[in-house]
Amino acid sequence: MNLELYLPQFEAYTEGTLSPGEREAFDLELASNPEFKEAFSLYQVSLHVMEQQIEDTLRATLKDWEKTHSGADSARTEARIVSFRARLVRYSAAAAVLLLVGVFGLSLVSRNYGNQSLYARYYDDPALGGLRGDPSAPAAGLLEEAKEAYQNQDFALAADKLRAVPQTDPQYPEALYYLGHTYSQTGQYAEAQQAFSQAASAGDSRFSEKSEWYAALSCLRAGEDDAACQDLFDRMAANPDHSFHHQAKEMVRQLGSFWRKISGVFR
Amino acid sequence: MSALQFSNDAFVEAVKKGGREREAAIRWLYLDQDLRAKVGAFVRNNQGNQEDGTDIFHEGILVLDRNIRENRFRGEAPVKGYFFSICRFLWMNRFRKQAKVSLMEPGAAPEQPDEDTPEGVFHREELKEVLRNVLNTLGEQCRKILEMWKLSYSMAEIAASLGMDSDAQARKAKYRCHLGLMQHLDNNPGIAQLLKQWL
Numbered sequence: 388m389n390l391e392l393y394l395p396q397f398e399a400y401t402e403g404t405l406s407p408g409e410r411e412a413f414d415l416e417l418a419s420n421p422e423f424k425e426a427f428s429l430y431q432v433s434l435h436v437m438e439q440q441i442e443d444t445l446r447a448t449l450k451d452w453e454k455t456h457s458g459a460d461s462a463r464t465e466a467r468i469v470s471f472r473a474r475l476v477r478y479s480a481a482a483a484v485l486l487l488v489g490v491f492g493l494s495l496v497s498r499n500y501g502n503q504s505l506y507a508r509y510y511d512d513p514a515l516g517g518l519r520g521d522p523s524a525p526a527a528g529l530l531e532e533a534k535e536a537y538q539n540q541d542f543a544l545a546a547d548k549l550r551a552v553p554q555t556d557p558q559y560p561e562a563l564y565y566l567g568h569t570y571s572q573t574g575q576y577a578e579a580q581q582a583f584s585q586a587a588s589a590g591d592s593r594f595s596e597k598s599e600w601y602a603a604l605s606c607l608r609a610g611e612d613d614a615a616c617q618d619l620f621d622r623m624a625a626n627p628d629h630s631f632h633h634q635a636k637e638m639v640r641q642l643g644s645f646w647r648k649i650s651g652v653f654r
Numbered sequence: 655m656s657a658l659q660f661s662n663d664a665f666v667e668a669v670k671k672g673g674r675e676r677e678a679a680i681r682w683l684y685l686d687q688d689l690r691a692k693v694g695a696f697v698r699n700n701q702g703n704q705e706d707g708t709d710i711f712h713e714g715i716l717v718l719d720r721n722i723r724e725n726r727f728r729g730e731a732p733v734k735g736y737f738f739s740i741c742r743f744l745w746m747n748r749f750r751k752q753a754k755v756s757l758m759e760p761g762a763a764p765e766q767p768d769e770d771t772p773e774g775v776f777h778r779e780e781l782k783e784v785l786r787n788v789l790n791t792l793g794e795q796c797r798k799i800l801e802m803w804k805l806s807y808s809m810a811e812i813a814a815s816l817g818m819d820s821d822a823q824a825r826k827a828k829y830r831c832h833l834g835l836m837q838h839l840d841n842n843p844g845i846a847q848l849l850k851q852w853l
Contacts, residue, residue, distance in 0.1 A: 432853065
Protein backbone atom coordinates (compact mmCIF):
# COMPACT_ATOMS: atom_id res chain seq x y z
CA MET A 388 0.00 0.00 0.00
CA ASN A 389 1.47 3.31 -1.07
CA LEU A 390 0.86 5.21 2.14
CA GLU A 391 3.69 7.67 1.50
CA LEU A 392 1.95 8.90 -1.60
CA TYR A 393 -1.53 8.93 -0.12
CA LEU A 394 -0.88 10.62 3.20
CA PRO A 395 -0.46 14.22 1.88
CA GLN A 396 -3.62 13.79 -0.20
CA PHE A 397 -5.65 12.57 2.79
CA GLU A 398 -4.47 15.51 4.83
CA ALA A 399 -5.37 18.00 2.14
CA TYR A 400 -8.78 16.36 1.72
CA THR A 401 -9.68 16.39 5.41
CA GLU A 402 -8.32 19.90 5.90
CA GLY A 403 -10.43 21.10 2.97
CA THR A 404 -7.53 22.55 1.04
CA LEU A 405 -8.23 20.71 -2.24
CA SER A 406 -9.72 22.61 -5.15
CA PRO A 407 -13.22 21.49 -6.27
CA GLY A 408 -11.66 19.59 -9.18
CA GLU A 409 -9.14 17.84 -6.96
CA ARG A 410 -11.86 16.99 -4.51
CA GLU A 411 -13.94 15.43 -7.21
CA ALA A 412 -10.96 13.39 -8.39
CA PHE A 413 -10.31 12.31 -4.80
CA ASP A 414 -13.92 11.12 -4.36
CA LEU A 415 -13.71 9.25 -7.65
CA GLU A 416 -10.50 7.52 -6.58
CA LEU A 417 -12.11 6.61 -3.28
CA ALA A 418 -15.03 5.02 -5.07
CA SER A 419 -12.98 3.13 -7.65
CA ASN A 420 -9.69 2.21 -5.99
CA PRO A 421 -10.01 -0.32 -3.12
CA GLU A 422 -6.40 0.23 -2.02
CA PHE A 423 -6.94 3.97 -1.84
CA LYS A 424 -10.17 3.40 0.11
CA GLU A 425 -8.46 1.03 2.54
CA ALA A 426 -5.60 3.51 3.06
CA PHE A 427 -8.09 6.29 3.75
CA SER A 428 -9.85 4.20 6.37
CA LEU A 429 -6.45 3.61 8.05
CA TYR A 430 -5.93 7.37 7.97
CA GLN A 431 -9.26 7.87 9.74
CA VAL A 432 -8.32 5.29 12.37
CA SER A 433 -5.01 7.09 12.89
CA LEU A 434 -6.94 10.29 13.70
CA HIS A 435 -8.88 8.41 16.38
CA VAL A 436 -5.62 7.13 17.84
CA MET A 437 -4.46 10.76 18.12
CA GLU A 438 -7.74 11.67 19.83
CA GLN A 439 -6.95 9.15 22.54
CA GLN A 440 -3.58 10.84 23.06
CA ILE A 441 -5.33 14.22 23.30
CA GLU A 442 -7.75 12.86 25.88
CA ASP A 443 -5.00 11.29 27.97
CA THR A 444 -2.94 14.48 27.90
CA LEU A 445 -5.88 16.66 28.88
CA ARG A 446 -6.75 14.27 31.69
CA ALA A 447 -3.17 14.49 32.98
CA THR A 448 -3.22 18.30 32.64
CA LEU A 449 -6.42 18.53 34.68
CA LYS A 450 -4.85 16.36 37.36
CA ASP A 451 -1.79 18.65 37.38
CA TRP A 452 -3.96 21.72 37.71
CA GLU A 453 -5.86 20.07 40.51
CA LYS A 454 -2.63 19.25 42.31
CA THR A 455 -1.36 22.80 41.80
CA HIS A 456 -4.53 24.24 43.21
CA SER A 457 -4.48 21.94 46.20
CA GLY A 458 -0.79 22.79 46.62
CA ALA A 459 -1.46 26.50 46.45
CA ASP A 460 -4.24 26.16 49.00
CA SER A 461 -1.96 24.22 51.32
CA ALA A 462 0.82 26.78 50.84
CA ARG A 463 -1.53 29.59 51.78
CA THR A 464 -2.64 27.67 54.84
CA GLU A 465 0.97 26.99 55.69
CA ALA A 466 1.84 30.69 55.35
CA ARG A 467 -0.98 31.60 57.68
CA ILE A 468 0.20 29.02 60.16
CA VAL A 469 3.79 30.27 60.04
CA SER A 470 2.60 33.84 60.47
CA PHE A 471 0.42 32.83 63.38
CA ARG A 472 3.32 31.01 64.95
CA ALA A 473 5.58 34.03 64.57
CA ARG A 474 3.04 36.17 66.36
CA LEU A 475 2.57 33.52 68.96
CA VAL A 476 6.28 33.55 69.65
CA ARG A 477 6.30 37.32 70.10
CA TYR A 478 3.21 37.47 72.30
CA SER A 479 4.24 34.57 74.44
CA ALA A 480 7.85 35.59 74.95
CA ALA A 481 7.27 36.03 78.63
CA ALA A 482 6.03 32.49 78.91
CA ALA A 483 8.82 31.01 76.81
CA VAL A 484 10.75 29.51 79.71
CA LEU A 485 7.70 27.66 80.92
CA LEU A 486 6.77 26.52 77.47
CA LEU A 487 10.26 25.30 76.75
CA VAL A 488 10.23 22.91 79.65
CA GLY A 489 7.12 21.26 78.36
CA VAL A 490 6.35 19.28 75.24
CA PHE A 491 4.58 22.19 73.65
CA GLY A 492 7.66 24.36 74.16
CA LEU A 493 9.86 21.82 72.51
CA SER A 494 7.43 21.55 69.67
CA LEU A 495 7.47 25.31 69.25
CA VAL A 496 11.25 25.33 69.06
CA SER A 497 11.05 22.61 66.48
CA ARG A 498 8.73 24.71 64.40
CA ASN A 499 10.94 27.78 64.51
CA TYR A 500 14.17 26.00 63.86
CA GLY A 501 12.73 23.25 61.72
CA ASN A 502 13.43 23.06 58.01
CA GLN A 503 10.02 24.37 57.03
CA SER A 504 10.24 27.42 59.23
CA LEU A 505 13.82 28.31 58.28
CA TYR A 506 12.93 27.97 54.64
CA ALA A 507 9.83 30.15 54.99
CA ARG A 508 11.91 32.81 56.75
CA TYR A 509 14.46 33.10 53.97
CA TYR A 510 12.62 32.15 50.83
CA ASP A 511 11.56 35.09 48.71
CA ASP A 512 9.13 34.59 45.84
CA PRO A 513 10.42 36.58 42.85
CA ALA A 514 6.91 36.61 41.31
CA LEU A 515 8.81 36.49 38.02
CA GLY A 516 8.72 40.27 37.90
CA GLY A 517 12.30 40.32 36.71
CA LEU A 518 11.66 37.85 33.93
CA ARG A 519 11.87 40.05 30.91
CA GLY A 520 14.35 38.51 28.60
CA ASP A 521 15.83 39.77 25.41
CA PRO A 522 12.93 40.23 22.96
CA SER A 523 15.23 39.20 20.11
CA ALA A 524 16.31 35.96 21.80
CA PRO A 525 14.78 32.75 20.39
CA ALA A 526 13.17 31.79 23.69
CA ALA A 527 11.73 35.24 24.46
CA GLY A 528 8.20 34.09 23.66
CA LEU A 529 8.46 31.08 25.94
CA LEU A 530 9.73 33.20 28.83
CA GLU A 531 6.96 35.71 28.36
CA GLU A 532 4.36 32.92 28.38
CA ALA A 533 5.99 31.37 31.44
CA LYS A 534 5.76 34.69 33.25
CA GLU A 535 2.10 35.06 32.39
CA ALA A 536 1.33 31.49 33.48
CA TYR A 537 3.23 32.00 36.73
CA GLN A 538 1.32 35.17 37.47
CA ASN A 539 -1.92 33.27 36.81
CA GLN A 540 -0.69 30.67 39.28
CA ASP A 541 -0.68 28.12 36.49
CA PHE A 542 2.62 26.69 37.67
CA ALA A 543 2.35 23.50 35.63
CA LEU A 544 2.12 25.52 32.43
CA ALA A 545 4.89 27.88 33.57
CA ALA A 546 7.14 24.89 34.22
CA ASP A 547 6.33 23.45 30.78
CA LYS A 548 7.30 26.71 29.11
CA LEU A 549 10.50 27.08 31.09
CA ARG A 550 11.52 23.48 30.46
CA ALA A 551 10.98 24.05 26.75
CA VAL A 552 13.74 26.69 26.60
CA PRO A 553 16.56 24.94 24.74
CA GLN A 554 19.92 24.52 26.42
CA THR A 555 21.54 26.46 23.60
CA ASP A 556 19.45 29.56 24.23
CA PRO A 557 21.26 32.45 25.94
CA GLN A 558 18.36 32.69 28.39
CA TYR A 559 18.63 29.06 29.46
CA PRO A 560 20.20 29.87 32.87
CA GLU A 561 17.45 32.39 33.54
CA ALA A 562 14.81 29.82 32.58
CA LEU A 563 16.37 27.29 34.97
CA TYR A 564 16.43 29.85 37.79
CA TYR A 565 12.73 30.61 37.37
CA LEU A 566 11.95 26.94 36.88
CA GLY A 567 13.39 26.42 40.37
CA HIS A 568 10.99 29.02 41.76
CA THR A 569 8.10 27.49 39.84
CA TYR A 570 8.79 24.10 41.40
CA SER A 571 9.04 25.78 44.81
CA GLN A 572 5.52 27.11 44.37
CA THR A 573 4.15 23.60 43.92
CA GLY A 574 6.13 22.07 46.77
CA GLN A 575 8.49 20.13 44.47
CA TYR A 576 11.56 21.06 46.47
CA ALA A 577 13.87 18.30 45.25
CA GLU A 578 13.14 19.32 41.64
CA ALA A 579 13.58 22.97 42.64
CA GLN A 580 16.99 22.19 44.10
CA GLN A 581 18.03 20.44 40.93
CA ALA A 582 16.90 23.33 38.72
CA PHE A 583 18.66 25.90 40.93
CA SER A 584 21.83 23.80 41.00
CA GLN A 585 21.83 23.61 37.21
CA ALA A 586 21.22 27.36 37.00
CA ALA A 587 24.11 27.95 39.41
CA SER A 588 26.50 26.10 37.16
CA ALA A 589 25.10 27.34 33.85
CA GLY A 590 27.66 30.11 33.61
CA ASP A 591 25.50 33.23 33.85
CA SER A 592 26.83 35.38 36.69
CA ARG A 593 23.51 37.16 37.06
CA PHE A 594 21.91 33.97 38.29
CA SER A 595 24.68 31.77 39.63
CA GLU A 596 24.93 33.12 43.19
CA LYS A 597 21.26 33.51 43.87
CA SER A 598 20.67 30.07 42.38
CA GLU A 599 23.23 28.64 44.82
CA TRP A 600 21.35 30.25 47.68
CA TYR A 601 17.97 28.93 46.59
CA ALA A 602 19.42 25.48 45.85
CA ALA A 603 20.62 25.33 49.46
CA LEU A 604 17.25 26.51 50.78
CA SER A 605 15.41 23.97 48.62
CA CYS A 606 17.76 21.26 49.89
CA LEU A 607 16.77 22.17 53.43
CA ARG A 608 13.06 22.28 52.65
CA ALA A 609 13.19 19.00 50.73
CA GLY A 610 14.37 17.38 53.95
CA GLU A 611 17.65 16.25 52.46
CA ASP A 612 20.55 15.17 54.58
CA ASP A 613 21.37 18.05 56.94
CA ALA A 614 25.11 17.75 56.40
CA ALA A 615 24.73 18.02 52.62
CA CYS A 616 22.58 21.15 52.92
CA GLN A 617 24.85 22.63 55.58
CA ASP A 618 27.78 22.18 53.25
CA LEU A 619 26.02 24.34 50.63
CA PHE A 620 25.44 27.13 53.16
CA ASP A 621 28.98 26.77 54.54
CA ARG A 622 30.49 27.44 51.12
CA MET A 623 28.55 30.67 50.73
CA ALA A 624 29.27 31.71 54.31
CA ALA A 625 32.97 31.15 53.74
CA ASN A 626 33.04 33.46 50.74
CA PRO A 627 32.76 37.11 51.81
CA ASP A 628 32.25 38.16 48.18
CA HIS A 629 29.20 35.99 47.74
CA SER A 630 25.97 37.96 47.37
CA PHE A 631 24.31 35.80 50.02
CA HIS A 632 27.30 35.68 52.37
CA HIS A 633 25.46 37.33 55.28
CA GLN A 634 22.30 35.31 54.92
CA ALA A 635 24.34 32.12 54.65
CA LYS A 636 26.30 33.01 57.80
CA GLU A 637 23.08 33.65 59.63
CA MET A 638 21.66 30.35 58.42
CA VAL A 639 24.81 28.45 59.41
CA ARG A 640 24.53 29.97 62.86
CA GLN A 641 20.92 28.87 63.15
CA LEU A 642 21.61 25.40 61.82
CA GLY A 643 24.31 24.96 64.46
CA SER A 644 22.30 26.43 67.31
CA PHE A 645 21.25 24.65 70.46
CA TRP A 646 17.59 25.14 69.59
CA ARG A 647 18.03 23.61 66.18
CA LYS A 648 19.60 20.56 67.82
CA ILE A 649 16.66 20.30 70.21
CA SER A 650 14.24 20.70 67.34
CA GLY A 651 15.94 17.76 65.67
CA VAL A 652 14.19 15.50 68.14
CA PHE A 653 10.92 16.40 66.48
CA ARG A 654 12.06 16.52 62.86
CA MET B 655 -6.55 33.26 38.07
CA SER B 656 -7.16 33.64 34.41
CA ALA B 657 -7.99 37.18 33.38
CA LEU B 658 -9.54 35.95 30.12
CA GLN B 659 -13.30 35.82 29.73
CA PHE B 660 -15.14 33.82 27.08
CA SER B 661 -18.61 34.27 25.68
CA ASN B 662 -20.32 31.08 24.46
CA ASP B 663 -19.29 31.68 20.88
CA ALA B 664 -15.76 32.68 21.81
CA PHE B 665 -15.35 29.57 23.92
CA VAL B 666 -16.52 27.24 21.15
CA GLU B 667 -14.40 29.05 18.60
CA ALA B 668 -11.30 28.86 20.81
CA VAL B 669 -11.72 25.13 21.43
CA LYS B 670 -12.26 24.46 17.74
CA LYS B 671 -9.32 26.61 16.77
CA GLY B 672 -7.10 24.47 18.98
CA GLY B 673 -3.59 25.31 20.09
CA ARG B 674 -3.08 27.80 22.86
CA GLU B 675 -6.54 29.29 22.48
CA ARG B 676 -8.13 25.93 23.29
CA GLU B 677 -5.81 25.60 26.25
CA ALA B 678 -6.84 29.04 27.59
CA ALA B 679 -10.54 28.33 27.07
CA ILE B 680 -10.38 25.01 28.89
CA ARG B 681 -8.45 26.59 31.73
CA TRP B 682 -11.05 29.32 32.00
CA LEU B 683 -13.79 26.72 32.36
CA TYR B 684 -11.70 24.71 34.79
CA LEU B 685 -11.26 27.77 37.01
CA ASP B 686 -14.99 28.50 37.17
CA GLN B 687 -15.62 27.92 40.88
CA ASP B 688 -19.39 28.31 40.60
CA LEU B 689 -19.63 25.64 37.96
CA ARG B 690 -17.38 23.32 39.92
CA ALA B 691 -19.49 23.88 43.04
CA LYS B 692 -22.68 23.20 41.09
CA VAL B 693 -21.33 19.91 39.70
CA GLY B 694 -19.98 18.98 43.14
CA ALA B 695 -23.32 19.72 44.80
CA PHE B 696 -25.21 17.61 42.26
CA VAL B 697 -22.87 14.66 42.80
CA ARG B 698 -22.97 15.00 46.60
CA ASN B 699 -26.76 15.27 46.58
CA ASN B 700 -26.85 12.02 44.67
CA GLN B 701 -24.76 9.95 47.02
CA GLY B 702 -21.35 10.88 45.69
CA ASN B 703 -18.55 12.55 47.59
CA GLN B 704 -16.26 15.49 46.90
CA GLU B 705 -13.73 13.31 45.11
CA ASP B 706 -16.44 11.96 42.82
CA GLY B 707 -17.47 15.56 42.13
CA THR B 708 -13.95 16.53 41.08
CA ASP B 709 -13.62 13.43 38.96
CA ILE B 710 -16.89 14.09 37.15
CA PHE B 711 -15.92 17.75 36.67
CA HIS B 712 -12.71 16.59 34.92
CA GLU B 713 -14.49 13.93 32.85
CA GLY B 714 -17.05 16.55 31.83
CA ILE B 715 -14.30 18.79 30.51
CA LEU B 716 -12.90 15.91 28.44
CA VAL B 717 -16.29 15.19 26.91
CA LEU B 718 -17.08 18.86 26.28
CA ASP B 719 -13.73 19.43 24.59
CA ARG B 720 -14.20 16.52 22.23
CA ASN B 721 -17.87 17.21 21.52
CA ILE B 722 -17.04 20.77 20.53
CA ARG B 723 -14.09 19.78 18.36
CA GLU B 724 -16.18 17.11 16.64
CA ASN B 725 -19.09 19.52 16.07
CA ARG B 726 -21.44 17.51 18.28
CA PHE B 727 -22.28 20.64 20.28
CA ARG B 728 -24.63 22.68 18.13
CA GLY B 729 -24.47 25.84 20.20
CA GLU B 730 -28.20 25.94 20.98
CA ALA B 731 -27.63 25.96 24.74
CA PRO B 732 -25.15 27.95 26.83
CA VAL B 733 -21.81 26.15 27.11
CA LYS B 734 -21.95 26.00 30.89
CA GLY B 735 -25.48 24.56 30.85
CA TYR B 736 -24.42 21.97 28.32
CA PHE B 737 -21.34 21.18 30.41
CA PHE B 738 -23.48 20.69 33.50
CA SER B 739 -25.80 18.35 31.59
CA ILE B 740 -22.76 16.32 30.50
CA CYS B 741 -21.59 16.05 34.11
CA ARG B 742 -25.05 15.08 35.26
CA PHE B 743 -25.29 12.30 32.71
CA LEU B 744 -21.76 11.12 33.41
CA TRP B 745 -22.59 10.77 37.07
CA MET B 746 -25.89 9.03 36.29
CA ASN B 747 -24.14 6.55 34.05
CA ARG B 748 -21.45 5.84 36.56
CA PHE B 749 -24.09 5.40 39.17
CA ARG B 750 -26.05 2.96 37.05
CA LYS B 751 -22.89 1.06 36.29
CA GLN B 752 -22.19 0.71 39.97
CA ALA B 753 -25.83 -0.32 40.41
CA LYS B 754 -26.17 1.63 43.62
CA VAL B 755 -29.46 3.47 43.28
CA SER B 756 -31.35 5.17 40.53
CA LEU B 757 -31.12 8.91 40.40
CA MET B 758 -34.04 11.11 41.14
CA GLU B 759 -33.49 13.48 38.29
CA PRO B 760 -33.34 11.72 34.95
CA GLY B 761 -34.84 14.66 33.05
CA ALA B 762 -33.53 15.34 29.60
CA ALA B 763 -31.10 18.21 29.37
CA PRO B 764 -30.91 20.59 26.44
CA GLU B 765 -28.74 18.99 23.79
CA GLN B 766 -28.13 16.04 26.00
CA PRO B 767 -25.01 14.06 25.21
CA ASP B 768 -25.24 10.43 24.14
CA GLU B 769 -26.22 8.29 27.03
CA ASP B 770 -24.03 5.30 27.73
CA THR B 771 -25.27 1.93 28.73
CA PRO B 772 -23.04 -0.06 31.09
CA GLU B 773 -22.14 -2.24 28.11
CA GLY B 774 -21.29 0.88 26.17
CA VAL B 775 -19.01 2.09 28.93
CA PHE B 776 -17.24 -1.27 29.05
CA HIS B 777 -16.89 -1.29 25.28
CA ARG B 778 -15.44 2.23 25.36
CA GLU B 779 -12.90 1.31 28.02
CA GLU B 780 -11.75 -1.64 25.92
CA LEU B 781 -11.46 0.60 22.90
CA LYS B 782 -9.35 3.07 24.86
CA GLU B 783 -7.01 0.28 25.87
CA VAL B 784 -6.50 -0.78 22.25
CA LEU B 785 -5.95 2.83 21.19
CA ARG B 786 -3.43 3.30 24.00
CA ASN B 787 -1.59 0.15 22.96
CA VAL B 788 -1.25 1.55 19.46
CA LEU B 789 -0.06 4.87 20.88
CA ASN B 790 2.58 3.08 22.91
CA THR B 791 4.17 1.78 19.74
CA LEU B 792 5.06 5.40 18.89
CA GLY B 793 7.83 7.31 20.60
CA GLU B 794 7.01 10.06 23.06
CA GLN B 795 8.06 12.75 20.60
CA CYS B 796 5.82 11.31 17.88
CA ARG B 797 2.87 11.17 20.24
CA LYS B 798 3.43 14.82 21.15
CA ILE B 799 3.84 15.95 17.54
CA LEU B 800 0.73 14.16 16.35
CA GLU B 801 -1.28 15.43 19.31
CA MET B 802 -0.23 19.01 18.69
CA TRP B 803 -0.87 18.71 14.97
CA LYS B 804 -4.34 17.26 15.59
CA LEU B 805 -5.02 20.18 17.93
CA SER B 806 -4.11 22.62 15.15
CA TYR B 807 -0.90 23.92 16.67
CA SER B 808 1.19 25.58 13.98
CA MET B 809 4.38 23.92 12.80
CA ALA B 810 6.28 26.84 14.36
CA GLU B 811 4.68 26.11 17.74
CA ILE B 812 5.39 22.40 17.40
CA ALA B 813 9.01 23.15 16.49
CA ALA B 814 9.42 25.51 19.46
CA SER B 815 7.80 23.12 21.89
CA LEU B 816 10.03 20.24 20.88
CA GLY B 817 13.24 22.23 20.52
CA MET B 818 13.43 21.81 16.74
CA ASP B 819 15.29 24.26 14.55
CA SER B 820 12.58 25.05 12.04
CA ASP B 821 8.99 24.61 10.88
CA ALA B 822 10.28 22.42 8.08
CA GLN B 823 11.89 20.06 10.55
CA ALA B 824 8.63 19.83 12.49
CA ARG B 825 6.69 19.19 9.29
CA LYS B 826 9.04 16.37 8.29
CA ALA B 827 8.85 14.86 11.75
CA LYS B 828 5.05 15.01 11.68
CA TYR B 829 4.97 13.28 8.30
CA ARG B 830 7.33 10.52 9.50
CA CYS B 831 5.33 9.98 12.68
CA HIS B 832 1.97 9.91 10.95
CA LEU B 833 3.28 7.56 8.29
CA GLY B 834 4.74 5.33 10.99
CA LEU B 835 1.38 5.17 12.74
CA MET B 836 -0.45 4.28 9.54
CA GLN B 837 2.16 1.67 8.64
CA HIS B 838 1.76 0.12 12.07
CA LEU B 839 -1.99 -0.14 11.48
CA ASP B 840 -1.39 -1.52 8.00
CA ASN B 841 1.00 -4.15 9.38
CA ASN B 842 -1.50 -5.16 12.08
CA PRO B 843 -4.71 -5.72 10.15
CA GLY B 844 -6.39 -7.40 13.11
CA ILE B 845 -6.07 -4.28 15.24
CA ALA B 846 -6.97 -1.97 12.38
CA GLN B 847 -10.07 -4.03 11.62
CA LEU B 848 -11.13 -4.05 15.26
CA LEU B 849 -10.76 -0.29 15.52
CA LYS B 850 -12.63 0.29 12.27
CA GLN B 851 -15.55 -1.71 13.61
CA TRP B 852 -15.58 0.11 16.92
CA LEU B 853 -15.08 3.63 15.76
